[in-house]
Amino acid sequence: MSLSNDFTIQIVKNNTTCTIVASELYLTKQMIDPTKDYVIYADSIILDEANGPFVFPGHHVTIVARSVESKGNAVLSTQPPPNPLPPLTAKPMGTPNGANGDAVDPRSPDFAGGNAGSLTITAGTMTNSLLRLVTSGGKGRTGQDGGDGAYGQTGAQGDVGFIREIPYPFGDSVNGKPGGNGGNGGDSGQAGSGGNAGSLTIATVTPFDVHIGLTANGGEPGDAGRAGKGGNGGSGGRGGDLWHMIPLARRSQATSR
Numbered sequence: 001m002s003l004s005n006d007f008t009i010q011i012v013k014n015n016t017t018c019t020i021v022a023s024e025l026y027l028t029k030q031m032i033d034p035t036k037d038y039v040i041y042a043d044s045i046i047l048d049e050a051n052g053p054f055v056f057p058g059h060h061v062t063i064v065a066r067s068v069e070s071k072g073n074a075v076l077s078t079q080p081p082p083n084p085l086p087p088l089t090a091k092p093m094g095t096p097n098g099a100n101g102d103a104v105d106p107r108s109p110d111f112a113g114g115n116a117g118s119l120t121i122t123a124g125t126m127t128n129s130l131l132r133l134v135t136s137g138g139k140g141r142t143g144q145d146g147g148d149g150a151y152g153q154t155g156a157q158g159d160v161g162f163i164r165e166i167p168y169p170f171g172d173s174v175n176g177k178p179g180g181n182g183g184n185g186g187d188s189g190q191a192g193s194g195g196n197a198g199s200l201t202i203a204t205v206t207p208f209d210v211h212i213g214l215t216a217n218g219g220e221p222g223d224a225g226r227a228g229k230g231g232n233g234g235s236g237g238r239g240g241d242l243w244h245m246i247p248l249a250r251r252s253q254a255t256s257r
Helices: 248-256
Strands: 009-013 017-026 037-048 061-071 073-077 119-134 161-165 169-171 200-204 209-215 242-244
Touching: 037 073, 061 073
Parallel strands: 017 037, 037 061, 061 119, 073 119, 119 200, 119 209, 161 242
Antiparallel strands: 009 017, 161 169
């Protein structure tokens, strides 16, 4: 891009804010410091999709210009990323029931999504194409997984069975005992709340000739943690031993032969 000889741009930063003063400003994402608020004064500012998206995560942005021009489907956003902390370590397997996930304060900084910054545009005119403005809050932290239930105990051995021949052969049941029930899984822990949306203000001198998509929603709550799995039932017990009983009278007959 060629610049005219009278083109000027000044960028001044302090601990919290970056101020840009320009005659004609082609904003690029490389100009954005994601740790600072922005105040931009320009005769004209061009927001080109090819140079974006223009994301100021969780920070306030003020634009004052004679004209604001958008090209393509440009995006200007103050939405922060989702809460970066991983879920708490899952609860251990229960004895027998799994433990529930921890009850937490979903609005605490460790669990809530970040708040979006405010976005204020004051311009003489806004022209051309589609401009999407986003000031939605950040997504909360994922909840903790509940503990899995313990496995059921193995069933007891079946009773001793007999095959008798009095007066004809028959057998008693020799099935093992049923296995024990598995433990219940624990409930998932509470997820973090979504962050607050930032304010969105647009003021122009003339009616703007631009299609603007506005998104200013509260952040999504964090995903629910996984509920603990119920433990598998225990194995059935081993079948009982089987004995073959022969009457004494029959045994005597067999012996006398």
